[in-house]
Amino acid sequence: MPELPEVEVTRRSIERPLAGAVVRAAVMGKPLRWPLGCDPASLTGRAVGSVMRRGKYLWLVLGPRPGMPQDDAGGLLLHLGMSGSLGFHPASTPPPPPGPHDHFDLLTTQGTLRLHDPRRFGAVVWSAGLDQAPASTLLQRLGPEPFDPSLTPERFHARLQQRRTAIKNVLLSGDAVVGAGNIYACEALFQSGIDPRVRADRISRPRAARLLQAVRDTLARATALGGSTLRDFRDAHGMNGEFQAEAAVYGREAQPCTRCGAAIRRIVQGQRATYLCPACQKR
DNA sequence: CGGGACGCCTGTGAGC
């Protein structure tokens, strides 16, 4: 489900309500992708700091336990996987009892942060720091952030030159730029007029520049619209995303291209659906 | 090493 825009929308929706909160308890339900990595009780008493995002991961800063030195601090690395979402329930209106797909509750003085994830591909993992395992191990393989100014068209092009596989798969792998999942990779390739099957190392510099711009435009636009709600994505306050109504190719097989009217095609790459306009997107 | 397939898990919708 969640690609970078949905994760960023989620981050923004929880940072305000959690600012200044202190953890009262943490409750782990069914196992997620990885174990929590600590005793949930050891989270109690910690102050919640900022909420950061790296790629599609969220990092929830937690201070030291009361009476403990600063190096007792750490945080929770969260991932929403394919079907995860976070809900925030203010202290004034406590959450209902956890349902069968509610797998983690962080109860704080200001409300409860709850992870809902039917498929359980998501994760909540304790780490003593972003630069320490396990967080550092998980984050180290990520490529540059799409809105990092130091990711220039030249650098992006140089990274594409190192990959001999289809550009769509390179975007999904996140090693030239993170954040585009299946929807936004398809949309950015459409916007830049590039056939998803083109080998990454065959993309010229000007086209790479256009693709990077398209990735940025697509992710920014989707974030501004609250993400895409295809089935059940909501922000932490239950708000739908609206981007899906603007998708030019994703999920539109056999429908007319919004630009040229040709029928949108669905193909499979790396066992995942790719949507493209056979007329607008060139090899 | 790069590239590609697999598997984690559950829900939904299409087709029979």
Added chain:
DNA sequence: TGCTCACAGGCGTCCC
């Protein structure tokens, strides 16, 4: 109606 199957927004791991 009820069953089976394909498919779904991610990504770490394993094998070639």
